[in-house]
Structure formats: C-alpha cells, structure tokens
Amino acid sequence: MTSGGDTKIRVDGLEKRFGDRVVFSGVTFDVHEGEVVSIVGPSGCGKTTLLRCAVGLARPSGGEVRIGGETVVDPPEGVAMVFQHFGLFPWKTVTANIAYGLTVRGMAKREAAPKVAALIKLVGLEGFEKSYPYQLSGGMQQRAGLARALAIEPSVLVMDEPFAALDAQTRDVLQLELLRIWDTRQAAMMFVTHSIDEAVLMGDRIVILRGRPSSIFDIVDVGIPRPRDRSAVDSERFRVVRDYVWRAVMQDAELATAERPADTDAIRVTH
Amino acid sequence: MSKVVATLTDEVAPETRATAAQAADAEGSAARRILGSTGLRILAGVVLLAIWQFGVTLFAPAYIATPLNTVKRIPAVFADPAFGADVQTTLLAIIEGLAIAVVIGTLVGLVMGRLPDVNRVLGMYVGTFYAMPLIAVVPLLTVWFGYTPEARLAMVVLEAVLPIVYNVAEGARLVPTNFLDVTKIHHAPWWRVWGGVVLPNALPYVLAGLDLAIGRALIGAVVAEFVTAIPGLGYYLLFNVRSFHENEAMVALLVLVAFALVLRALINLAISRGFRWYRPA
Numbered sequence: 001m002t003s004g005g006d007t008k009i010r011v012d013g014l015e016k017r018f019g020d021r022v023v024f025s026g027v028t029f030d031v032h033e034g035e036v037v038s039i040v041g042p043s044g045c046g047k048t049t050l051l052r053c054a055v056g057l058a059r060p061s062g063g064e065v066r067i068g069g070e071t072v073v074d075p076p077e078g079v080a081m082v083f084q085h086f087g088l089f090p091w092k093t094v095t096a097n098i099a100y101g102l103t104v105r106g107m108a109k110r111e112a113a114p115k116v117a118a119l120i121k122l123v124g125l126e127g128f129e130k131s132y133p134y135q136l137s138g139g140m141q142q143r144a145g146l147a148r149a150l151a152i153e154p155s156v157l158v159m160d161e162p163f164a165a166l167d168a169q170t171r172d173v174l175q176l177e178l179l180r181i182w183d184t185r186q187a188a189m190m191f192v193t194h195s196i197d198e199a200v201l202m203g204d205r206i207v208i209l210r211g212r213p214s215s216i217f218d219i220v221d222v223g224i225p226r227p228r229d230r231s232a233v234d235s236e237r238f239r240v241v242r243d244y245v246w247r248a249v250m251q252d253a254e255l256a257t258a259e260r261p262a263d264t265d266a267i268r269v270t271h
Numbered sequence: 272m273s274k275v276v277a278t279l280t281d282e283v284a285p286e287t288r289a290t291a292a293q294a295a296d297a298e299g300s301a302a303r304r305i306l307g308s309t310g311l312r313i314l315a316g317v318v319l320l321a322i323w324q325f326g327v328t329l330f331a332p333a334y335i336a337t338p339l340n341t342v343k344r345i346p347a348v349f350a351d352p353a354f355g356a357d358v359q360t361t362l363l364a365i366i367e368g369l370a371i372a373v374v375i376g377t378l379v380g381l382v383m384g385r386l387p388d389v390n391r392v393l394g395m396y397v398g399t400f401y402a403m404p405l406i407a408v409v410p411l412l413t414v415w416f417g418y419t420p421e422a423r424l425a426m427v428v429l430e431a432v433l434p435i436v437y438n439v440a441e442g443a444r445l446v447p448t449n450f451l452d453v454t455k456i457h458h459a460p461w462w463r464v465w466g467g468v469v470l471p472n473a474l475p476y477v478l479a480g481l482d483l484a485i486g487r488a489l490i491g492a493v494v495a496e497f498v499t500a501i502p503g504l505g506y507y508l509l510f511n512v513r514s515f516h517e518n519e520a521m522v523a524l525l526v527l528v529a530f531a532l533v534l535r536a537l538i539n540l541a542i543s544r545g546f547r548w549y550r551p552a
Contacts, residue, residue, distance in 0.1 A: 057452050075456045087449030090548035091471045104457045134548045152457070 038203030368427025380439025442476025
C-alpha cells in the first residue's frame with residue numbers, strides 16, 4: 001500500500017438508491033493526504049453520484065463519508081470541484097469566474113486580484129482575463145474551471161470527468177498540464193473518469209466499480225512514480241495496470257483478482 | 272513541457288476563426304440576398320396598399336380610410352395638441368404597466384421556477400389566467416377601479432405579467448445543476464444564489480417574456496380605453512371611427528404599431544447586445 005499520508009477522505013459503506021433502484025452499495029475506500037484516487041467504471045455505474053455524495057452535494061442512502069474525520073453532510077470547507085461541462089457562469093468573465101470562490105468568501109478585490117492573476121498564468125490563460133466563457137474553446141474553459149477550483153487552495157479536489165467533453169488532443173494536453181500543476185499543489189484528489197488510460201495516468205490508486213448495482217471490484221495500486229509526464233504511458237507498469245483495469249471494467253468473466261498487478265512499494269519517492 | 276505550452280496558445284476560440292473566413296466569403300452573396308429580400312418585402316407592401324387603395328376608391332363609400340388619405344391626415348393629426356396628450360397618456364400607461372409587470376413577473380417567475388411547491392400551488396392559476404380572455408375582466412376592473420386610468424393600468428399589468436411569469440419560471444427552472452453545485456461547494460449565501468446565479472440565468476427569459484408582453488399590453492390599454500372611455504389613443508381611435516373620421520383613427524393605429532415595433536426592436540437589441548453569452552439549451 002501507499003505510504004502517502006494520513007487518511008483525508010474515508011468513504012465507508014456508501015450506498016445510493018433512487019427509489020427502488022440501487023445505484024451502488026458497499027463502497028468503501030480511503031484517499032490519503034496528497035493522494036490521487038481515480039474512480040473508473042462503465043457509464044451509468046454511478047461514478048458521478050458517488051462523487052457528489054462524497055463532497056456533500058448529494059445525500060447517500062446508506063453509509064457515510066468522512067473528510068478530515070468529520071462526517072460529510074454539506075460540502076465541507078476546503079473542497080473544490082471541477083465539472084465535466086466546466087460549470088462556468090456564462091455571464092461572468094474568466095477573471096470573475098476564477099475569483100468566484102474568493103469573492104463568495106468575502107475576499108476584497110484587491111486581495112484576490114494577484115491570486116487570480118497567478119492562477120491565470122498557471123493554467124495558461126493570459127490574455128483572456130476579460131473574455132467570457134462563450135468566447136473560449138472547451139479546453140480553455142476547463143482551464144478556467146481548474147483555476148477556479150485551485151483558487152481556494154483546496155485540501156480536497158474532486159474532478160468529475162473533467163476532460164471528457166474535450167477533443168482527444170486537448171485532453172492529452174490538459175492531462176499533462178494537470179500532472180504539472182499537481183506537482184506544485186497537492187490535495188487529496190478523487191478523479192472520476194471513464195477513460196482507463198486517464199485513470200492510470202492520473203491516479204496513485206484506481207478504484208474499479210462494476211456490476212449492477214455497482215460495487216467495488218478492486219482497488220489497484222498504479223505504482224508509477226511521480227512526478228509523471230508523458231513517458232509514463234510508455235512504461236511496462238502502465239501497460240500492465242491499464243490491461244488489468246480494462247479487463248476488470250469490461251467485466252471479463254475469467255478475470256480473477258489474483259491476476260492483478262503486484263503492489264509496488266516505491267510508489268512515491270518523497271513527501 | 273515548453274512544447275505543451277506552445278500548443279496551448281494555439282487553442283483559439285473557434286468562433287473567431289469561423290467568422291473571419293465566412294465573412295470574407297459570404298459578403299457579396301449576403302448583400303445581394305438582403306437587397307433581394309428587402310425589395311420583395313417592399314413590393315409586397317406596395318401591392319397590398321394598392322389593393323386597399325383601389326378597392327376602397329372603386330367599391331366603398333368615401334369615409335372608409337385609404338392609405339393615401341391616412342398619410343395626408345398625418346400632419347393635421349400630429350399638430351392637434353389633444354392627440355399629443357392622448358398619445359402621451361396611453362404610451363406612458365403602457366410603459367408603466369410593463370415596468371410593474373416585469374418586476375412582479377420576474378419575482379413570481381423566479382420563485383415558481385425554483386420552488387416546486389410554489390409551482391404546484393400557483394402554476395395552475397397562472398395557466399388558467401393565461402388561457403382566459405382577459406378582455407372579459409375589463410368590466411370587473413371598472414367596478415373595482417372605476418372608470419379611471421388605474422383600471423387601464425391594472426389591465427395592462429394583468430396582460431403583460433403572465434408571459435413574463437411563464438418565461439422567467441422556465442429560465443429559473445433551467446439553471447444548470449453545475450451552477451448550483453458551484454454555489455453549494457463555495458457556501459454562497461442565499462442572496463448570491465438568487466441574485467448571482469438564478470436571476471442572471473433567467474434574464475434572457477425576462478426579456479423574451481417582455482417581448483411577448485408588449486403586444487398584450489397594447490391590447491390591454493386599448494381595450495380598457497374602449498370600455499372605460501378614459502382619454503387616450505384607444506379612445507381617440509374609437510371616437511374617430513364612430514364619427515366617420517376613419518383616416519384619423521388609422522393614424523392612431525399607426526402610432527400604436529410604431530410604438531410596439533420600437534419597443535420590440537429595443538428589446539431585441541438588448542438581447543443581442545447584452546446577452547451574447549446566452550445560448551439556448
């Protein structure tokens with residue numbers, strides 16, 4: 001197992017029902033401080049609902065989530081979220097959107113301005129400060145969405161298929177950007193995706209959901225050291241992990257957990 | 272990583288790229304198309320007016336209005352200070368009524384759109400009022416308000432408020448879940464949720480409702496004047512028709528139409544200028 005840090009998020013026996021339909025049940029896993037946990041599963045398996053329950057945007061039907069030891073009822077302070085469809089306010093400029101979390105917390109404009117400027121630089125949106133979301137490409141909108149999430153210096157960052165609405169090239173670019181940004185600011189992160197490659201590239205561990213109602217099939221250690229870059233996808237370890245996760249998600253009947261790639265010790269070198 | 276950064280800046284907003292290329296290409300044909308359709312429109316108008324003009328001169332008594340006589344009367348009617356006063360009182364009543372309707376309609380619409388319980392209670396009544404010919408209410412209004420300008424104002428508000436309520440409720444209902452998630456994650460206070468997210472999201476719908484409300488407001492004002500005989504454009508029109516001054520009545524009608532067109536043009540301008548971000552779902 002990872003030696004990352006203390007447990008930041010504990011998902012404990014989580015269950016969600018809509019009427020009689022059970023979406024998922026018995027979902028239990030931890031996210032440590034500074035760790036990225038990818039959550040994969042076939043579409044419709046409740047990944048997004050799981051994420052919304054985890055941060056207090058939806059009520060679980062059973063079980064609980066603890067963030068920093070506190071049971072989550074409403075979204076706790078220090079949680080930020082990045083959305084598949086960006087969730088930028090179309091009537092606000094890029095700057096105002098990024099500053100939203102700070103403005104709502106009552107931070108003065110003068111105090112927020114340098115922070116926002118730094119974030120705009122970090123995500124590569126210089127020159128678009130006064131643009132409106134509709135004037136930006138999808139990739140640029142998600143950069144703003146990411147900057148808005150980072151603005152509050154979150155201790156928990158949840159991402160709901162953040163790159164799924166983007167074209168393949170933009171997605172590749174933003175994945176690498178996120179890896180780069182991740183090296184400078186760390187939080188406990190839950191990264192929901194239906195892309196298995198993305199799950200392996202981003203995650204320290206991967207939670208695999210499957211079945212109907214879905215439950216955790218397995219939790220895999222990715223075991224690729226950080227900092228990561230594009231070369232990670234060429235490694236043997238990447239291939240092995242991806243292959244296993246792929247077969248697990250595709251409900252390969254003959255797949256046994258015994259075949260899972262061995263956990264590696266040297267997952268992260270420092271911190 | 273520097274290579275990555277270079278690719279980033281290449282992500283130009285798609286709209287800018289497309290419009291530049293298309294504009295250069297389509298300029299010639301677009302100009303021709305606009306000229307052609309404008310020409311046809313004018314031609315159709317001239318033909319209709321000519322049919323009216325000749326139809327009346329050939330087959331109808333002399334007091335029936337014709338386009339030419341109406342135009343001839345315009346200077347005289349406009350020079351009449353009584354007409355000016357009538358125009359002023361009616362148009363001001365319509366503007367006042369629309370303003371009241373926008374405020375009430377927006378508030379009611381926002382609440383109905385966001386709170387399903389309120390919608391369950393009020394929705395049926397709003398729907399009923401929308402289906403009802405409100406003209407039938409005017410006699411009641413004259414009982415409640417007397418034969419006064421207030422009765423006219425009440426009628427204008429009643430007519431105008433319903434399409435605004437409907438549209439705003441729709442706009443408030445369609446606030447994307449993501450937007451509300453953002454407000455919850457950041458613990459935005461209620462006034463920031465309503466004023467900063469629900470209202471801005473519904474603003475294009477306020478204007479769309481107002482656009483529909485203009486025609487109804489005009490009907491309300493004119494009908495109220497017909498019934499109550501209080502001074503105004505509607506009563507001017509009725510009085511002149513009844514005293515066989517049909518051409519004068521037509522001038523009053525033209526003023527009403529021009530007023531409605533100007534208001535609607537202003538609103539459409541506001542939508543296209545002020546709400547560039549708005550993309551219907």
